[in-house]
Amino acid sequence: MGMRLLPESARRPAQLPSGAATIIGDIHGGELWIVERADGSTAVYDERTGRVERLNTNRAATSECLAAFAAYFDPDRADEPSVMTAAQAAERLAALRAGRTRPAMRSQNGDSRRDRVTILRRRLTQIDAKALGRDSWWRICMEQIQDDIL
Numbered sequence: 001m002g003m004r005l006l007p008e009s010a011r012r013p014a015q016l017p018s019g020a021a022t023i024i025g026d027i028h029g030g031e032l033w034i035v036e037r038a039d040g041s042t043a044v045y046d047e048r049t050g051r052v053e054r055l056n057t058n059r060a061a062t063s064e065c066l067a068a069f070a071a072y073f074d075p076d077r078a079d080e081p082s083v084m085t086a087a088q089a090a091e092r093l094a095a096l097r098a099g100r101t102r103p104a105m106r107s108q109n110g111d112s113r114r115d116r117v118t119i120l121r122r123r124l125t126q127i128d129a130k131a132l133g134r135d136s137w138w139r140i141c142m143e144q145i146q147d148d149i150l
Contacts, residue, residue: 001069001141001150002028005062016043017050024059034062044137053137054130061128065138068127072120072145117145 005025014021014035024042025034033045034055042055042062056062124131124138131138144150 001066001073003034003066003069005034005059005066014045014047016045016052018052021045025062053140054133054135055137056128056131058128061131064127065124065131068120068123069141071123072116117142120145 003025006023012023014023014033016035016037019038021035021037021043023033023045024036026032027034027044033047034042035045035052036042036059040058042057042059044053044055045051056065121132121142124142130136132142133139141150
């Protein structure tokens with residue numbers, strides 16, 4: 001997902017439209033910032049637009065939510081690329097485009113993608129009851145997962 005929390009030494013102050021905060025992480029190398037506000041809650045901050053979207057009620061919950069997403073993505077992701085000839089790749093691509101095949105979405109432990117999404121949703125809610133609230137960044141991430149974008 002391209003999100004990471006920064007070590008203590010890399011954190012720095014930020015001024016949000018709603019007040020002071022501390023940058024505690026980044027998304028996609030600084031395209032967006034993860035900030036901790038004065039009340040301890042965390043949010044995603046777009047410095048260019050000034051837009052702020054809620055993440056969690058505290059930094060620990062943000063860290064746990066990141067770990068939950070990592071666990072979701074890890075089980076069925078082989079780090080090794082598939083090796084095939086150009087002809088095999090072209091044939092596979094044509095089949096995908098024609099809808100004759102669909103990528104396998106089962107993890108090595110047998111959980112289906114749908115089961116993993118359910119587990120992730122439950123875990124996020126256990127970590128922070130407001131994690132999937134209407135105005136939350138995580139809700140957008142979950143919508144993208146359900147739409148097979150992430």
